[in-house]
Amino acid sequence: MNESIGALEETILLLVLVMQDEAYGVSVGEEYQKRTGKSISIPAIHTVLKRLENKGFLTSSMGGATAERGGRKKRLFEITKSGYKIIAELRDTRNDLWKLAPQFNIA
Amino acid sequence: MKPSDHISPPNWANRFLEWYCHDDLLDEIQGDLFEQFHKNQLTKGKRVAQRKFVLDVLRFFRPSSFKKTQIHMNTQIISNYLKVAFRVFKKEKGYTFTNILGLALGITCSLFIYLWIQDELSYNQWPDDKDKIHNVLVNMQESSGTIHTWSTTPQPLQPILQEKYPAIEKATMMNWGTNFILKKGEEFLTINGRYATPEVFDVFSLPFIQGGHQMMFETPESIAISASAAEKYYGPDWQTENLTGKNLTDKDGKSFIIAGVFEDIPKHSTVRFEFIIPFDYMLAKQPWNKHWGNFNHSMYVKIADGYTTETAQENIQNALSENRPDVEMTAPLVLQPFNELYLYTKYENGLQAGGRIDYVKILGISAILILVLASVNFINLTTARSSKRSKETGIRKVLGAQRQSLRSQYMIEAMLITLSAFIVSGIAVALLLPTFNQLANKTIGIEFFDLQFILTCLLFIFGLGVISGLYPAFYMAALNPIISMKGIIKADNSNRVFRKGLVIFQFVITITMIIGSVTIYEQIDYVLYKNLGLDRENVLKSSIWHLSEAQRKTYISRLSNMPGIASYTVVNQDPTDIGNSTSDPSWPDKDPDMDVYFHILGVDPHFNQMMNIELSSGRDFDINLSTDSSGYIINEVTASLMGGDEALGKELTFWDNPGRVIGIVKNFHIASLHKPIEPMIMRIDPGPGLLLVKTKPGEAQAAINSLEQLHNEYSPERVFGYSFMDDDYQNRYQSEMLVSELMLYFTVVAIIISCLGLLSLISFSTQLKTKEIGIRKVLGASITSILSLVGKEYMVLIILSFIIASPIAIYIMNDWLSQYAYSIDLNIWLFVIAAGAALSITLLTIANHAIRSATKNPVDSLRTE
Numbered sequence: 001m002n003e004s005i006g007a008l009e010e011t012i013l014l015l016v017l018v019m020q021d022e023a024y025g026v027s028v029g030e031e032y033q034k035r036t037g038k039s040i041s042i043p044a045i046h047t048v049l050k051r052l053e054n055k056g057f058l059t060s061s062m063g064g065a066t067a068e069r070g071g072r073k074k075r076l077f078e079i080t081k082s083g084y085k086i087i088a089e090l091r092d093t094r095n096d097l098w099k100l101a102p103q104f105n106i107a
Numbered sequence: 108m109k110p111s112d113h114i115s116p117p118n119w120a121n122r123f124l125e126w127y128c129h130d131d132l133l134d135e136i137q138g139d140l141f142e143q144f145h146k147n148q149l150t151k152g153k154r155v156a157q158r159k160f161v162l163d164v165l166r167f168f169r170p171s172s173f174k175k176t177q178i179h180m181n182t183q184i185i186s187n188y189l190k191v192a193f194r195v196f197k198k199e200k201g202y203t204f205t206n207i208l209g210l211a212l213g214i215t216c217s218l219f220i221y222l223w224i225q226d227e228l229s230y231n232q233w234p235d236d237k238d239k240i241h242n243v244l245v246n247m248q249e250s251s252g253t254i255h256t257w258s259t260t261p262q263p264l265q266p267i268l269q270e271k272y273p274a275i276e277k278a279t280m281m282n283w284g285t286n287f288i289l290k291k292g293e294e295f296l297t298i299n300g301r302y303a304t305p306e307v308f309d310v311f312s313l314p315f316i317q318g319g320h321q322m323m324f325e326t327p328e329s330i331a332i333s334a335s336a337a338e339k340y341y342g343p344d345w346q347t348e349n350l351t352g353k354n355l356t357d358k359d360g361k362s363f364i365i366a367g368v369f370e371d372i373p374k375h376s377t378v379r380f381e382f383i384i385p386f387d388y389m390l391a392k393q394p395w396n397k398h399w400g401n402f403n404h405s406m407y408v409k410i411a412d413g414y415t416t417e418t419a420q421e422n423i424q425n426a427l428s429e430n431r432p433d434v435e436m437t438a439p440l441v442l443q444p445f446n447e448l449y450l451y452t453k454y455e456n457g458l459q460a461g462g463r464i465d466y467v468k469i470l471g472i473s474a475i476l477i478l479v480l481a482s483v484n485f486i487n488l489t490t491a492r493s494s495k496r497s498k499e500t501g502i503r504k505v506l507g508a509q510r511q512s513l514r515s516q517y518m519i520e521a522m523l524i525t526l527s528a529f530i531v532s533g534i535a536v537a538l539l540l541p542t543f544n545q546l547a548n549k550t551i552g553i554e555f556f557d558l559q560f561i562l563t564c565l566l567f568i569f570g571l572g573v574i575s576g577l578y579p580a581f582y583m584a585a586l587n588p589i590i591s592m593k594g595i596i597k598a599d600n601s602n603r604v605f606r607k608g609l610v611i612f613q614f615v616i617t618i619t620m621i622i623g624s625v626t627i628y629e630q631i632d633y634v635l636y637k638n639l640g641l642d643r644e645n646v647l648k649s650s651i652w653h654l655s656e657a658q659r660k661t662y663i664s665r666l667s668n669m670p671g672i673a674s675y676t677v678v679n680q681d682p683t684d685i686g687n688s689t690s691d692p693s694w695p696d697k698d699p700d701m702d703v704y705f706h707i708l709g710v711d712p713h714f715n716q717m718m719n720i721e722l723s724s725g726r727d728f729d730i731n732l733s734t735d736s737s738g739y740i741i742n743e744v745t746a747s748l749m750g751g752d753e754a755l756g757k758e759l760t761f762w763d764n765p766g767r768v769i770g771i772v773k774n775f776h777i778a779s780l781h782k783p784i785e786p787m788i789m790r791i792d793p794g795p796g797l798l799l800v801k802t803k804p805g806e807a808q809a810a811i812n813s814l815e816q817l818h819n820e821y822s823p824e825r826v827f828g829y830s831f832m833d834d835d836y837q838n839r840y841q842s843e844m845l846v847s848e849l850m851l852y853f854t855v856v857a858i859i860i861s862c863l864g865l866l867s868l869i870s871f872s873t874q875l876k877t878k879e880i881g882i883r884k885v886l887g888a889s890i891t892s893i894l895s896l897v898g899k900e901y902m903v904l905i906i907l908s909f910i911i912a913s914p915i916a917i918y919i920m921n922d923w924l925s926q927y928a929y930s931i932d933l934n935i936w937l938f939v940i941a942a943g944a945a946l947s948i949t950l951l952t953i954a955n956h957a958i959r960s961a962t963k964n965p966v967d968s969l970r971t972e
Contacts, residue, residue, distance in 0.1 A: 025139035026146070042139050043166035050171070065138070068145045072138025
């Protein structure tokens with residue numbers, strides 16, 4: 001699989017990885033807001049999750065319903081091997097580059 | 108599914124979501140949205156949560172979340188629809204041809220009308236502040252109560268309006284047009300323009316390319332010229348030098364300083380000029396124009412910010428009564444918006460009463476009616492043919508096609524036909540446009556690749572396709588598959604009633620149009636060839652106003668010996684189009700309250716004789732009686748105001764000239780036939796300048812040559828101009844003639860469309876009756892009885908439509924005729940002609956088909972299966 005991913009996709013993929021079993025639309029959205037401070041709409045998250053699933057980086061299964069959801073089931077997402085591989089690769093590339101970066105004194 | 112009790116997102120949004128969302132996705136999407144809603148409600152309040160919910164539902168409204176069943180239009184199915192459609196078109200060439208031809212005819216007509224109307228509406232739209240520019244009109248009331256709306260105002264009003272009334276930002280007064288003859292080397296160059304106060308450039312926001320209009324306020328002998336006039340005189344490179352300050356010299360050696368060069372005024376404008384010379388220059392030469400009582404020139408104003416037409420009019424309406432010092436007069440001013448000046452020209456009793464806009468409306472309605480006719484044709488044909496397609500429809504249904512998809516199939520076919528019709532008419536319009544321009548006296552061009560035009564056309568195609576395809580689509584899709592597979596829907600009664608209704612509807616429109624266009628044609632014919640009470644044939648008009656009085660005398664005296672000229676007279680204006688009027692005339696026993704306007708015609712003693720105007724009593728002017736310079740000849744309308752026959756010999760005074768009535772002439776038309784004949788007085792004019800020449804029969808050209816020869820002797824710097832009185836008269840009815848002609852064409856198109864529809868319906872119904880006809884023939888029926896079997900049904904429909912159409916036509920046409928003071932009567936013959944035409948056209952349409960099926964060998968027809 002030779003798919004590339006964008007920054008938002010990468011973040012969401014990481015979030016799914018971190019959240020393990022509880023990754024579905026609303027929870028990913030909340031986590032995203034908590035971690036990045038930016039808000040995102042449910043339809044936008046659904047789009048990204050679905051795109052990642054189509055690219056083979058995520059798999060999904062239908063999970064438990066709660067009262068808050070009016071009895072509707074959740075679609076729970078899990079990261080796949082290729083998903084894990086692509087963010088790991090991205091991280092490594094970045095780390096390599098960071099090692100080469102000169103010290104930058106902000107002050 | 109309803110959300111549980113403690114969650115209450117907007118119900119409609121939730122239902123909408125459930126309606127469009129794919130079932131597989133509904134749980135996760137709805138669940139997430141509910142959960143989010145719940146959380147938002149707790150943290151941000153109910154209203155924010157609800158708004159977000161609705162927003163999210165709308166955001167999810169995208170193809171990826173749609174129900175699969177809603178996407179019937181996948182490419183495979185569409186390609187199948189297209190394939191079947193083309194097969195049907197190919198198989199039923201006649202049907203397809205009639206359909207496309209009918210629609211194309213209708214669309215072509217409406218496209219032309221659309222172009223024409225657009226052109227008409229584009230008049231006077233050019234100034235930047237077009238909503239602020241207004242023409243000042245005056246409502247003059249006669250003692251009889253009649254109100255005349257004049258478009259002329261007295262000169263002193265202009266500075267007063269501008270200074271005293273806050274609603275008026277700028278006002279300009281201009282004359283009606285004048286020529287300026289320039290000498291360019293050995294040649295003469297004529298440009299047309301106006302005397303106007305320099306504010307004209309402020310009122311119309313006309314930009315200057317060079318210079319400006321400041322100088323014109325101080326120097327009366329200055330001139331501003333348009334870019335095209337500058338190009339005419341200085342050549343295409345005029346912009347390379349600064350023309351401001353140069354002198355322009357006219358043919359008499361009078362020179363004017365150029366104040367500036369302004370941009371050309373677009374062609375579609377009621378006010379156009381190539382130059383402006385300050386009004387003051389004209390006032391210095393014609394000081395009488397400064398008088399309050401002389402309503403001679405037109406005034407345009409720009410209203411100030413914050414005023415509308417109504418509030419500005421309120422502000423200035425009493426300007427005449429408040430400011431006129433010499434006499435008391437109550438003549439309210441009226442403001443007419445500049446952009447209405449072209450289309451709304453008629454005022455009746457002081458109120459706006461249409462004008463050219465009437466014709467725009469008449470033609471617009473005809474265009475819509477013709478389109479309706481064409482799409483009715485389509486509906487009719489398609490439903491009539493439905494039995495042919497019923498097997499296909501049945502099979503599709505049995506194989507699981509839904510109604511929705513069948514509908515879209517038929518809609519696609521309708522769209523295809525409309526599209527082809529549109530392409531055909533696009534080509535037709537492109538080819539016929541020059542002819543149309545000639546007919547309508549326009550220079551319309553089409554930008555076929557203009558985005559707006561393409562969008563309008565696409566919208567149009569879509570709209571027309573939907574209108575024509577909707578009923579057939581629903582009708583076909585609703586057929587019961589079992590019955591339709593047996594192909595026995597001809598027994599369907601409601602469908603037949605519907606089709607008959609449509610035929611009646613079509614013919615009501617067509618017959619109304621036939622009656623209408625014949626009436627219009629007859630009325631115009633009546634107007635154009637009516638005996639006006641004077642003989643206007645073979646009369647040449649040529650102006651000699653530019654000559655001095657002494658020159659005119661010698662000029663005229665030389666006419667009698669010239670070839671081609673039978674007789675001549677000199678007048679001060681065209682006697683069939685008298686413009687001026689005055690309330691001045693008085694006589695000893697005149698009712699002091701009588702306030703009537705009299706038209707004054709200045710003539711020479713030859714006038715009545717040459718124009719063949721009949722005297723009803725008294726005598727004509729006598730060239731040998733010098734006292735006749737104070738003799739007046741009046742028409743019968745004036746006579747009746749002055750006491751009938753007693754008027755003869757009465758004293759009559761106007762414009763400080765006491766005189767006596769020496770004769771009464773029979774009424775002749777002194778203005779358009781829209782107006783009744785008004786009071787008129789003829790007097791011997793001291794120096795008239797409009798030459799009327801009666802040519803010898805068949806020697807018009809010789810007469811023209813004689814006039815031209817004389818003209819070139821006296822004033823070679825001017826272009827020789829002449830016209831025939833009859834042509835001028837007819838030209839005054841040009842817009843009526845145009846509408847009459849266009850209506851005639853439309854009626855022909857309407858007839859063709861309706862007949863096409865009828866033809867195919869009849870061919871279809873004879874096809875259905877093939878066996879019946881065969882059996883009847885075997886049993887010994889004659890051809891005539893078979894013909895009546897087929898034709899009877901339709902003849903009844905035509906007669907019924909005629910009965911419905913007549914009162915509609917009578918109503919509309921009486922309304923139209925009422926705008927003429929002299930008009931034809933709607934007589935029974937008109938209707939007989941219309942009915943006869945409709946019936947015979949129908950008969951012709953039917954006959955061909957019916958005879959063919961009636962004369963067919965019954966053996967063949969009985970073997971059809």
